[in-house]
Amino acid sequence: MEPVNIGLLGLGTVGGGVVTVLTGNASEIARRAGREIVIAKAAARDYDPTRISGLEHIGHIGNDAFAVVDDPSIDIVIELIGGDSPARELVLKAIANGKHVVTANKALIAKHGNEIFAAAQQHGVTVAFEAAVAGGIPIIKALREGLAANHIEWIAGIINGTGNFILTAMRDQGQPFAEALAEAQALGYAEADPTFDVEGIDAAHKLTILGSLAFGIPLQFDKTITEGIAAIDPQDVAYAEELGYRIKHLGMARRTEAGIELRVHPTLIPERRLLANVDGVMNAVLIKGDVVGPTLYYGAGAGALPTASAVVADVVDITRALTTDPTNRVPHLAFQPTELQDTPVLPLDQVQTAYYLRLSALDQPGVMASIAGLLADEKISIEAIKQKEPLAGETHVTLIMLTHQIIEENMNRAIAQIEALDAVQGPVTRIRMEQLG
Amino acid sequence: MEPVNIGLLGLGTVGGGVVTVLTGNASEIARRAGREIVIAKAAARDYDPTRISGLEHIGHIGNDAFAVVDDPSIDIVIELIGGDSPARELVLKAIANGKHVVTANKALIAKHGNEIFAAAQQHGVTVAFEAAVAGGIPIIKALREGLAANHIEWIAGIINGTGNFILTAMRDQGQPFAEALAEAQALGYAEADPTFDVEGIDAAHKLTILGSLAFGIPLQFDKTITEGIAAIDPQDVAYAEELGYRIKHLGMARRTEAGIELRVHPTLIPERRLLANVDGVMNAVLIKGDVVGPTLYYGAGAGALPTASAVVADVVDITRALTTDPTNRVPHLAFQPTELQDTPVLPLDQVQTAYYLRLSALDQPGVMASIAGLLADEKISIEAIKQKEPLAGETHVTLIMLTHQIIEENMNRAIAQIEALDAVQGPVTRIRMEQLG
Numbered sequence: 103m104e105p106v107n108i109g110l111l112g113l114g115t116v117g118g119g120v121v122t123v124l125t126g127n128a129s130e131i132a133r134r135a136g137r138e139i140v141i142a143k144a145a146a147r148d149y150d151p152t153r154i155s156g157l158e159h160i161g162h163i164g165n166d167a168f169a170v171v172d173d174p175s176i177d178i179v180i181e182l183i184g185g186d187s188p189a190r191e192l193v194l195k196a197i198a199n200g201k202h203v204v205t206a207n208k209a210l211i212a213k214h215g216n217e218i219f220a221a222a223q224q225h226g227v228t229v230a231f232e233a234a235v236a237g238g239i240p241i242i243k244a245l246r247e248g249l250a251a252n253h254i255e256w257i258a259g260i261i262n263g264t265g266n267f268i269l270t271a272m273r274d275q276g277q278p279f280a281e282a283l284a285e286a287q288a289l290g291y292a293e294a295d296p297t298f299d300v301e302g303i304d305a306a307h308k309l310t311i312l313g314s315l316a317f318g319i320p321l322q323f324d325k326t327i328t329e330g331i332a333a334i335d336p337q338d339v340a341y342a343e344e345l346g347y348r349i350k351h352l353g354m355a356r357r358t359e360a361g362i363e364l365r366v367h368p369t370l371i372p373e374r375r376l377l378a379n380v381d382g383v384m385n386a387v388l389i390k391g392d393v394v395g396p397t398l399y400y401g402a403g404a405g406a407l408p409t410a411s412a413v414v415a416d417v418v419d420i421t422r423a424l425t426t427d428p429t430n431r432v433p434h435l436a437f438q439p440t441e442l443q444d445t446p447v448l449p450l451d452q453v454q455t456a457y458y459l460r461l462s463a464l465d466q467p468g469v470m471a472s473i474a475g476l477l478a479d480e481k482i483s484i485e486a487i488k489q490k491e492p493l494a495g496e497t498h499v500t501l502i503m504l505t506h507q508i509i510e511e512n513m514n515r516a517i518a519q520i521e522a523l524d525a526v527q528g529p530v531t532r533i534r535m536e537q538l539g
Numbered sequence: 540m541e542p543v544n545i546g547l548l549g550l551g552t553v554g555g556g557v558v559t560v561l562t563g564n565a566s567e568i569a570r571r572a573g574r575e576i577v578i579a580k581a582a583a584r585d586y587d588p589t590r591i592s593g594l595e596h597i598g599h600i601g602n603d604a605f606a607v608v609d610d611p612s613i614d615i616v617i618e619l620i621g622g623d624s625p626a627r628e629l630v631l632k633a634i635a636n637g638k639h640v641v642t643a644n645k646a647l648i649a650k651h652g653n654e655i656f657a658a659a660q661q662h663g664v665t666v667a668f669e670a671a672v673a674g675g676i677p678i679i680k681a682l683r684e685g686l687a688a689n690h691i692e693w694i695a696g697i698i699n700g701t702g703n704f705i706l707t708a709m710r711d712q713g714q715p716f717a718e719a720l721a722e723a724q725a726l727g728y729a730e731a732d733p734t735f736d737v738e739g740i741d742a743a744h745k746l747t748i749l750g751s752l753a754f755g756i757p758l759q760f761d762k763t764i765t766e767g768i769a770a771i772d773p774q775d776v777a778y779a780e781e782l783g784y785r786i787k788h789l790g791m792a793r794r795t796e797a798g799i800e801l802r803v804h805p806t807l808i809p810e811r812r813l814l815a816n817v818d819g820v821m822n823a824v825l826i827k828g829d830v831v832g833p834t835l836y837y838g839a840g841a842g843a844l845p846t847a848s849a850v851v852a853d854v855v856d857i858t859r860a861l862t863t864d865p866t867n868r869v870p871h872l873a874f875q876p877t878e879l880q881d882t883p884v885l886p887l888d889q890v891q892t893a894y895y896l897r898l899s900a901l902d903q904p905g906v907m908a909s910i911a912g913l914l915a916d917e918k919i920s921i922e923a924i925k926q927k928e929p930l931a932g933e934t935h936v937t938l939i940m941l942t943h944q945i946i947e948e949n950m951n952r953a954i955a956q957i958e959a960l961d962a963v964q965g966p967v968t969r970i971r972m973e974q975l976g
Contacts, residue, residue: 123688123830124688127688127689127690127829127830130689130690130755131687131688133755133874133875133878134687134755134870134873134874134875134878135687135875136867136870136875232685238828238830238831238832238834239834240680240681240684240685240686240834243677243680243681243684243685244677244680244681244685247677247680247852247855247856248669248677248680248681248849248852249677249848249852250568250571250572250851250852250855250856251560251561251564251568251847251848251849251850251851251852251854251855252564252567252848253564253567318567318570318571376813376816376817376837379813379816380813391675391848392564393560393564393675393844393845393847393848393851394675394838394839394844394845394848394849395675395838395839395844395845396838396839397675397676397677397836397837397838397839398835398836398837398838399834399835399836399837400813400834400835400836400837401831401832401833401834401835402831402832402833402834407830407831407832408830408831408832410688410830411686411688411689411828411830411831412685412688412831413688414687414688414830415684415685415686415687415688417688418684418687418688419684419687422867422868422869422870423860423863423867423868424867425864425866425867426860426863426864426867427862427863427864429862430573430859430860430861430862430863431859431860432859433571433573436571437570437571438570438571438573441570441571
């Protein structure tokens with residue numbers, strides 16, 4: 103059979119990895135795909151030829167990405183430029199030209215996926231994006247195909263390796279956030295501007311995608327609640343540990359009676375869960391289906407080769423199905439496009455979680471009763487209270503409380519009232535908590 | 540579009556689960572599959588109607604499985620009878636009749652898969668078997684599709700829940716094997732005749748399948764090395780723990796220069812690995828690919844609903860691709876049928892692992908030197924030695940040794956020589972060990 107011709111856009115870290123994998127494992131891949139897969143053309147503004155193995159197997163390397171997308175000999179376009187523009191325009195042009203597309207661009211899919219998938223549907227092509235979530239872990243495939251029998255109840259994912267590296271370092275070495283971040287930067291795990299990772303934006307892109315796949319709703323990145331890890335204090339990491347919990351930067355997608363929760367934030371999870379033991383830059387996603395129960399998927403969430411693994415798997419998928427009736431492919435968002443639902447995505451104050459609270463209060467009779475009373479007024483049940491003994495001469499003690507699940511707006515009111523107490527000093531620290539049971 | 544008509548063979552535990560899932564989640568499944576999926580006919584020798592929800596949605600229930608397989612209105616046959624015969628005949632007949640088949644029958648695939656897939660290929664139909672390995676975990680899909688870019692180096696799996704429950708109980712409660720087995724039987728996790736599970740035959744069926752998918756070799760159940768857990772002594776569980784290891788009943792498939800290792804046996808693995816923390820009846824499979832690195836898949840490996848989750852996912856896959864060109868489907872064994880290789884599967888004495896050794900030796904100068912010398916003669920390096928202090932009045936001490944990797948035939952010779960020493964009492968206990976790094 104004729105080889106499949108790839109047009110590769112971008113020769114950066116992941117682009118270089120894709121060249122290495124497609125050329126280095128060419129025969130193994132062809133044995134699986136049933137056809138040879140060749141990179142006929144590549145386009146890159148600039149790249150380092152000394153750092154990419156296999157470049158000599160590329161038919162032609164230029165700098166005009168639109169020329170690749172418009173080339174009639176190209177069957178599949180791999181978009182690895184990243185960002186919104188011109189990635190969006192290139193992908194839409196490739197689709198309009200009847201080409202299949204593979205992308206690792208999570209921002210593009212999270213923000214423009216609805217438009218892109220509609221165009222792909224119209225032109226009978228596939229846009230594959232396994233590499234957009236959790237790098238080399240085949241999580242899109244698991245959710246979209248492997249768990250197709252299930253009503254998905256929730257997903258909890260460690261889907262940003264940088265954030266997980268920092269939180270792991272804070273726990274293992276007792277480092278404050280800034281120091282752990284600096285270490286991550288020194289090791290190349292965090293960018294010079296770490297905003298996307300530590301503020302949770304990258305994780306929110308990925309969670310938006312997982313949420314749509316799980317619940318059959320359109321992509322709604324703008325409604326995904328996003329909270330970073332910069333405010334995590336080492337003392338909370340230590341207190342969590344004492345209570346049998348670890349703090350992870352979790353992406354949570356949950357279906358409730360009221361609607362769908364899509365939220366990324368620091369979260370206490372029980373230390374005995376496998377997810378709590380996913381350390382360093384590794385990623386893992388825990389999915390709860392009504393039929394299968396919990397299943398977990400673990401692996402490298404970033405890096406040139408792991409990401410290339412997912413990109414190339416998508417290329418093999420498309421190659422295996424190249425002559426398939428376009429109306430009979432796996433739907434982009436797991437559910438048939440006509441079957442997406444407008445289940446509301448809940449705003450932050452309607453989200454329901456348990457909480458870890460830390461506050462500083464006067465060491466006096468009655469203070470605890472006042473605080474407990476304010477929580478009770480908002481129907482918040484306390485699961486555990488821990489009082490740290492004050493040091494000699496200190497008038498205030500640190501109180502740690504774990505609560506049961508409650509709607510966030512109730513917790514907001516309770517905290518405002520607690521902070522207004524004369525006996526309470528400074529703000530109440532709160533971190534959400536999930537049992538994942 | 541017309542609904543897809545299922546012919547269901549078997550209404551036992553898994554068959555009942557499939558009815559429950561296909562009827563209970565019917566609308567969610569149809570939203571994903573693009574068509575309604577109905578159980579048009581079912582056949583069962585006998586079943587308990589009070590224990591299966593959704594039976595009323597089945598078009599017709601009879602007791603003639605061949606009548607279902609021969610019914611022209613049936614699109615997909617689900618075989619959940621189990622065992623070799625008549626399952627094999629029914630599946631081959633369904634294929635000859637141009638029907639797709641979904642099966643959870645690991646023995647059938649491991650022993651007759653080559654014949655069945657050849658017939659399916661010839662008739663342009665798919666035989667799907669996700670449920671045959673690790674129950675609800677979509678491990679076949681991950682290996683066959685999600686990791687298609689990788690040269691797979693090795694697979695290590697906890698793929699029998701009964702065995703894992705027993706080993707977990709032995710560790711957590713210090714129980715001897717027989718007691719833990721009795722508990723598993725009382726809880727319904729082990730059969731009255733537990734041979735298939737505790738002797739490793741069930742795991743060997745599954746490992747045979749994983750090995751073929753990973754390495755592109757025909758199914759060779761007869762060459763899969765199989766060792767059970769009945770001989771595991773609680774003291775070895777405890778000694779392993781002291782050394783930072785846990786004993787798991789592992790299925791290992793590994794590609795080496797010399798050939799392919801397919802082996803199921805008790806194995807020490809480092810306690811810090813996620814795999815070591817997979818407890819009770821849960822399953823997990825760790826796969827090492829050259830590109831993606833290690834990825835792990837965890838979930839329920841058995842039970843009516845988790846297994847049904849995999850069966851129904853296969854039904855959705857087939858439904859989504861029902862009009863697909865038969866030459867462009869995912870190949871049954873991951874590699875195109877013409878691309879399977881005859882890489883040899885290694886016999887036991889050529890397998891290479893590290894070892895845990897326990898022996899009882901006279902507490903005398905020179906004994907340790909003799910033992911170490913015999914190991915060195917066979918090129919076996921010692922990683923650690925631990926001597927348990929003898930109780931008052933005892934003349935023998937227990938020696939525990941961990942070795943580096945060595946070919947099994949060398950270890951056999953070394954052990955024979957050690958056992959022949961006058962200073963050594965009784966047999967040497969050996970358990971294989973894998974770092975999984």
